[in-house]
Amino acid sequence: CGIFGVIGVVDAANFVALGLHALQHRGQEAGGIVSHDAEQGFQSARRFGYVRDNFTSQKIMETLPGPLAIGHVRYSTAGSKGQTAIRDVQPFFGEFAMGGAAIAHNGNITNANALRRELIERGSIFQSSSDSECIIHLMARSLQRTIPERMEDALRRVEGAFSVVAMTRTKLIGVRDPLGVRPLVLGRVADGWALSSETCALDIIGAEFIREIKPGEMVVITEKGVESHFPFRPQKPRFCIFEHVYFSRPDSILGGRSVYETREAIGRELAKEAPVDADLVCPVPDSGTPAAIGFSLESGIPYAMGIIRNQYMGRTFIEPTEQIRNMGVRLKLNVNRALIKGKRVILVDDSVVRGTTSRKIKEMILDAGAAEVHFRIASPPTAWPCFYGVDTPQREKLLAATMSEEEMREHLQVDSLRFISLDGLYRAVGEAKGRNAKQPQYCDACFSGEYPVKPSDQIESGFEM
Numbered sequence: 001c002g003i004f005g006v007i008g009v010v011d012a013a014n015f016v017a018l019g020l021h022a023l024q025h026r027g028q029e030a031g032g033i034v035s036h037d038a039e040q041g042f043q044s045a046r047r048f049g050y051v052r053d054n055f056t057s058q059k060i061m062e063t064l065p066g067p068l069a070i071g072h073v074r075y076s077t078a079g080s081k082g083q084t085a086i087r088d089v090q091p092f093f094g095e096f097a098m099g100g101a102a103i104a105h106n107g108n109i110t111n112a113n114a115l116r117r118e119l120i121e122r123g124s125i126f127q128s129s130s131d132s133e134c135i136i137h138l139m140a141r142s143l144q145r146t147i148p149e150r151m152e153d154a155l156r157r158v159e160g161a162f163s164v165v166a167m168t169r170t171k172l173i174g175v176r177d178p179l180g181v182r183p184l185v186l187g188r189v190a191d192g193w194a195l196s197s198e199t200c201a202l203d204i205i206g207a208e209f210i211r212e213i214k215p216g217e218m219v220v221i222t223e224k225g226v227e228s229h230f231p232f233r234p235q236k237p238r239f240c241i242f243e244h245v246y247f248s249r250p251d252s253i254l255g256g257r258s259v260y261e262t263r264e265a266i267g268r269e270l271a272k273e274a275p276v277d278a279d280l281v282c283p284v285p286d287s288g289t290p291a292a293i294g295f296s297l298e299s300g301i302p303y304a305m306g307i308i309r310n311q312y313m314g315r316t317f318i319e320p321t322e323q324i325r326n327m328g329v330r331l332k333l334n335v336n337r338a339l340i341k342g343k344r345v346i347l348v349d350d351s352v353v354r355g356t357t358s359r360k361i362k363e364m365i366l367d368a369g370a371a372e373v374h375f376r377i378a379s380p381p382t383a384w385p386c387f388y389g390v391d392t393p394q395r396e397k398l399l400a401a402t403m404s405e406e407e408m409r410e411h412l413q414v415d416s417l418r419f420i421s422l423d424g425l426y427r428a429v430g431e432a433k434g435r436n437a438k439q440p441q442y443c444d445a446c447f448s449g450e451y452p453v454k455p456s457d458q459i460e461s462g463f464e465m
C-alpha cells in the first residue's frame with residue numbers, strides 16, 4: 001500500500017490526492033482521504049479504483065477541506081480474505097478521548113488475529129476485517145493522555161511491519177516499525193510538511209525531500225515543526241529488500257540511493273553471475289526494464305524492446321483470480337514480432353512468483369519465431385510468502401517452493417533460467433560484502449525463509465516455517 005499526509009497548506013487534500021496518484025503503483029484496488037478543518041471537523045472519502053478516477057473532481061475535493069489531510073492507496077495482502085469491502089478501505093477514523101484520530105497503514109500486522117480477539121472480548125466494536133483497525137482500538141483503549149502517547153502505547157503491542165501516517169485535529173504523525181520494513185519519508189512543502197511512502201510522491205507536489213523517517217521513529221508534526229521520538233526497544237533495521245527490486249518506483253530514493261540505479265546494478269550483477277551468448281536483451285516491461293538495461297550494459301548485448309506494454313492496464317499481479325490473471329498477461333503485454341524473429345533472446349524480469357507471467361511470455365516469444373529464450377530474474381527464487389505487506393500467494397502456489405531452478409526451467413520450457421543470488425542482490429543494493437548471514441542487513445524472508453518477525457497469525461493457522 002501507499003500512504004501520504006500533508007499539514008500546513010491550504011486544501012491539504014488536493015496535495016494528498018496528487019501524492020496518492022504518484023503512489024498508485026503501491027496499490028490500485030482502492031483509495032481514501034481524510035481531512036480536518038476547524039469548522040467541519042474530520043471528513044472522509046473512500047472509493048474503489050484509481051485515484052485519478054475518484055479524487056480529481058471538484059465535487060469530491062470540496063468535501064475534504066482543511067490544512068491537514070492523510071490518504072491511503074490499497075492493495076490487499078496476506079491477512080485479507082477475498083474481495084475488499086469498502087469498509088476495509090483506509091484511512092480509518094475513530095472518535096475517542098482527546099478528539100480522535102485517523103490512520104493510514106502500510107505493512108501487515110502479524111499478531112492482528114490475537115489482538116482482535118482480545119479487543120473484541122474487552123468490548124471493541126470492529127468495523128472492518130482489516131488488521132490495521134486494531135491500531136485505532138488500541139489507541140482508544142490506551143490510558144495515556146495525548147494521542148501521540150496513545151499511539152506509542154498501541155504500536156508497542158503491535159507486531160509485524162508498519163509504516164503509519166496518522167492525524168489528529170492539529171497534528172500529523174508518522175511512524176515506522178522498529179525494523180523499518182516499509183519505507184516512509186519526510187518532505188517540506190511551502191510552509192507545511194509532507195509524509196510519504198516514497199520520494200516520487202514528494203516530487204509531484206513540489207516538496208523538498210528532507211529525510212527518511214528512521215526505523216522505530218515517530219515524528220509528530222505541528223505548525224511549530226517536527227518532533228521526533230523513539231518509542232520502541234531499538235533493533236537492527238531490516239528494510240524490505242524487495243522494495244529495491246520491484247515495489248518502489250524507479251524514480252524514488254531509498255536509503256540514499258536511486259531505485260533505478262540499484263535495479264541497473266542488479267542487472268549488471270546478474271550478467272556477471274549468469275552470462276549467456278545471445279542477440280538481444282529484452283525487459284519484461286515495466287518492472288524488468290532497469291535490470292535489463294544493466295544486463296545489456298554489462299554484457300554488451302544490445303538492449304531492445306522486444307515486448308511492448310499496453311500502458312492502459314494495471315499491474316497483472318493485482319488481479320484477484322487465477323483466470324483473470326492468466327488473461328491479464330496477454331491483455332497487457334505483446335511481442336514486437338519484427339524484432340524477435342530468428343533471434344536468441346534474453347528476457348529480464350524482476351521476479352517469478354507463480355510463473356504465470358514467464359510462461360505466457362515464453363509462449364508469445366516462441367510464437368513470434370525466437371530462436372532461443374533465456375530468462376534472467378532480478379531476484380532470487382521467491383520460495384516463501386511475505387507476511388509484511390507484499391501480496392504473495394500461499395507457499396504451495398509459489399513455483400520456487402516446490403521446484404529447483406532446473407525444474408523451473410523445465411516447467412517453463414526455456415533454454416535457460418537463472419536467478420540472481422541472494423549475495424549478488426545484496427551487493428547490488430550497496431552491501432559490498434554481500435549478505436551478513438548472522439545478521440542480515442535486510443528482510444529477505446520471501447527468498448530465504450528467515451522471517452525477522454514471527455508470523456504468529458499464520459503459524460496459528462497452520463503455516464510451517
Ligand code: 5GP
Pocket residue numbers: 246284287315316317318349350351352353354355356357358382390391392
Ligand atoms: P508470476 O506471474 O510469476 O506469478 O508473477 C511475477 C510477475 O508479477 C512479475 O512480472 C512481477 O513484476 C509481478 N508482480 C506484481 N506484483 C508483485 C508482487 O507484489 N510480488 C511479486 N513478487 N511480483 C509481483
Ligand code: SF4
Pocket residue numbers: 181240241242243385386387388389390443444445446447
Ligand atoms: Fe519484503 Fe520479501 Fe520481506 Fe516481504 S518477505 S518484507 S517482500 S523482503
Ligand code: MG
Pocket residue numbers: 284285286287288349350
Ligand atoms: Mg512484471
